[in-house]
Amino acid sequence: MSEEKDVNCQEFKLEPDCELRFEVESKNEKVVLELKSGMAEVFGTELVKGKGYVFTTGAKIAVFTWQGCVIELRGKTDVSYVAKETPVVMYLNAHAALEQLRKKAETDNSRGPVTMIVGPMDVGKSTLCRLLLNYAVRMGRRPIFVDLDVGQGQISIPGTIGALLVERPAAVEEGFSQQAPLVYHYGHRTPSTNLALYNMLVSRLAEVIAERMQANRKANASGVIINTCGWVKGDGYKHLTHVAQAFEVDIILVLDQERLYNELVRDMPTFVKVVFLPKSGGVVERSQSARADARDARVREYFYGLRTPLYPHSFDVRFSDTKIYKIGAPALPDSCMPLGMKAEDNLTKLVAVTPGPNLLHHILSVSFAASIEEDVIQTNVAGFVCVTNVDMEQQSITILSPQPRPLPKTLLLLSDVQFMDSH
Numbered sequence: 159m160s161e162e163k164d165v166n167c168q169e170f171k172l173e174p175d176c177e178l179r180f181e182v183e184s185k186n187e188k189v190v191l192e193l194k195s196g197m198a199e200v201f202g203t204e205l206v207k208g209k210g211y212v213f214t215t216g217a218k219i220a221v222f223t224w225q226g227c228v229i230e231l232r233g234k235t236d237v238s239y240v241a242k243e244t245p246v247v248m249y250l251n252a253h254a255a256l257e258q259l260r261k262k263a264e265t266d267n268s269r270g271p272v273t274m275i276v277g278p279m280d281v282g283k284s285t286l287c288r289l290l291l292n293y294a295v296r297m298g299r300r301p302i303f304v305d306l307d308v309g310q311g312q313i314s315i316p317g318t319i320g321a322l323l324v325e326r327p328a329a330v331e332e333g334f335s336q337q338a339p340l341v342y343h344y345g346h347r348t349p350s351t352n353l354a355l356y357n358m359l360v361s362r363l364a365e366v367i368a369e370r371m372q373a374n375r376k377a378n379a380s381g382v383i384i385n386t387c388g389w390v391k392g393d394g395y396k397h398l399t400h401v402a403q404a405f406e407v408d409i410i411l412v413l414d415q416e417r418l419y420n421e422l423v424r425d426m427p428t429f430v431k432v433v434f435l436p437k438s439g440g441v442v443e444r445s446q447s448a449r450a451d452a453r454d455a456r457v458r459e460y461f462y463g464l465r466t467p468l469y470p471h472s473f474d475v476r477f478s479d480t481k482i483y484k485i486g487a488p489a490l491p492d493s494c495m496p497l498g499m500k501a502e503d504n505l506t507k508l509v510a511v512t513p514g515p516n517l518l519h520h521i522l523s524v525s526f527a528a529s530i531e532e533d534v535i536q537t538n539v540a541g542f543v544c545v546t547n548v549d550m551e552q553q554s555i556t557i558l559s560p561q562p563r564p565l566p567k568t569l570l571l572l573s574d575v576q577f578m579d580s581h
């Protein structure tokens with residue numbers, strides 16, 4: 159036993175400005191990270207000396223040090239190496255520039271910098287957001303984090319877009335605290351599935367955030383950091399320009415792709431500052447299956463928790479007691495639409511769903527809207543349930559829910575996102 163422990167215990171001495179990168183890939187593996195001496199941070203969150211941080215399968219981590227440090231890793235890592243070349247200093251410069259704008263906004267009582275981070279897939283967009291938010295909050299700021307990445311986002315679960323007020327640095331293992339996020343149901347894993355709906359929700363979220371910033375002086379001066387999807391070509395590019403317009407962004411940080419950078423410099427109004435930043439050599443490309451696993455893990459975490467276990471409820475609901483809708487009817491050619499309506503209008507229409515086997519394993523968003531008289535599509539959601547069984551004989555579904563029965567008397571919105579409950 160002690161022999162095995164020795165084999166899997168590695169110590170790394172890091173020079174200033176270096177980072178230790180490691181990955182945990184094997185199934186059911188756990189790796190404990192401990193800072194033995196010096197100072198170090200994980201994506202902008204400072205490590206506490208002597209504390210064991212536990213990482214599980216799928217983790218891809220970088221521990222960066224400004225001053226130098228000694229780190230111990232216990233457990234089986236699939237990759238672990240120290241890198242001397244990192245773009246962290248450039249990221250810190252970007253933070254310093256944002257901080258100047260926040261100071262100015264504070265003095266003038268105006269809006270702080272609204273920054274959007276763009277780039278193709280797997281260039282470290284989410285990681286850069288986390289770093290900038292952590293640095294801001296460590297300076298006493300209260301920035302708003304907007305995550306528009308419906309596939310691999312850090313807020314809520316896949317198939318949604320959302321925002322949170324960041325009040326403390328992200329937890330090293332779990333990320334940002336998910337207390338009271340503002341979440342909208344989109345229902346698909348990529349914006350391209352229903353771009354009309356996606357754009358509508360982005361505009362709505364931007365509107366609500368602008369209102370909230372008006373009411374919170376500190377958040378207003380701290381600004382917004384927006385994470386986007388890695389869909390950057392064709393319609394993907396257009397969707398990015400829509401985000402920029404809706405949020406009235408001041409700064410766009412473009413990771414890795416010069417072509418995208420040049421297109422944005424060409425198309426954005428001159429008051430929008432477009433900045434190119436290199437990607438970190440540590441960012442790991444994820445396969446389709448790794449992406450699917452990551453989506454699954456987020457839903458599992460929603461129901462069952464990560465470090466602190468959660469105990470969801472499971473109960474039956476009769477078909478007659480549910481009101482399930484989906485957003486978007488199949489698109490018809492314009493010529494088949496009623497007078498005055500465009501084919502696009504169909505994509506943002508509420509359609510009643512007849513309960514049946516089609517619901518099995520699907521996520522349903524619990525809307526804050528109580529009836530279809532309200533603007534259901536543009537109303538945020540309270541949470542999610544998952545359909546774990548459909549009983550046609552009993553005309554009922556079994557659902558997994560963070561709340562005990564009964565199901566709230568509100569509308570449920572059907573998502574494409576599925577989750578197989580293996581507990």
Ligand code: ATP
Nearest residue numbers: 218220279280281282283284285310388440441442
């Ligand atoms: P997506 O297009 O899927 O949204 P992304 O561009 O947002 O991807 P990230 O999610 O930030 O990319 O990074 C991809 C993976 O690489 C993550 O698992 C992240 O933890 C890891 N990663 C990022 N930076 C580093 C680094 N410097 N060293 C090691 N791993 C890293």
